[in-house]
Amino acid sequence: MWRPPLDYEHGSTWGTNDPAAAGGRTDAGAPDQAGAPLPGRPPRPQLSDRTPPPIGQALPPTGMVKAARSLWLLSFLLGAVAIAFAYLSRDHRLERLREIVAEVDPAQDEATVDAVAALVHWGSLGALALIIVVEALLLRGLMRRRGGIRWVQLVVLLIHGGAAVLTDAFLVAPGEGEMYLRWMLVAQLVLASAALLVSLLPGADAWFRAKHETYGRPRG
Numbered sequence: 001m002w003r004p005p006l007d008y009e010h011g012s013t014w015g016t017n018d019p020a021a022a023g024g025r026t027d028a029g030a031p032d033q034a035g036a037p038l039p040g041r042p043p044r045p046q047l048s049d050r051t052p053p054p055i056g057q058a059l060p061p062t063g064m065v066k067a068a069r070s071l072w073l074l075s076f077l078l079g080a081v082a083i084a085f086a087y088l089s090r091d092h093r094l095e096r097l098r099e100i101v102a103e104v105d106p107a108q109d110e111a112t113v114d115a116v117a118a119l120v121h122w123g124s125l126g127a128l129a130l131i132i133v134v135e136a137l138l139l140r141g142l143m144r145r146r147g148g149i150r151w152v153q154l155v156v157l158l159i160h161g162g163a164a165v166l167t168d169a170f171l172v173a174p175g176e177g178e179m180y181l182r183w184m185l186v187a188q189l190v191l192a193s194a195a196l197l198v199s200l201l202p203g204a205d206a207w208f209r210a211k212h213e214t215y216g217r218p219r220g
Helices: 063-088 089-103 110-142 149-171 179-199 202-209
Strands: none
Touching: 063 089, 063 179, 063 202, 089 110, 110 149, 110 179, 149 179
16 A cells, blocks of 8 residues: 655644644644643642631820829839838837737736737738738739729728728837828828829720720820
């Protein structure tokens, strides 16, 4: 049977089964252009929204809140100074307490009198120091915009007033020589009461009631 001759010199591809070599179309449906690579797989679609969530910014305290914080800090400082003065003059106060205990119950021996006097002295100072620590912890929570703590501060402030009265009765001797300790206790209560009152004013209350931190700053 006669077959057409192949032109090997010019690379004839007549009769071949390779459509790409014959200038046909590839599997992708587009003609081969100078050996260009076939297109790869299409990108996989996203399964969810990758938009990052908004980052909330801390709402700065208003002027009223800063004033309340300053008053609380001053009351803590004044209470610490009062406790320090009472500690430095402890010998005189303990002697006075021993005399009071001996007058109340003359039948008690010396060891019992010393124990009762020490208990009254250190118990008064310890109670006052503990209340100041509790108030400082409450202030820390208050500055985190927990407005309900203000009512807890009110209860603690009432207890503070009772402790200050007992401390004054036990540790402050009659006369003008120790009036400085009494005035420091009174001034501490006044500063703490003023701090609580300022935190209840509208300028401070708006800061505690703000629901969203990114919606601006309340007036105050």
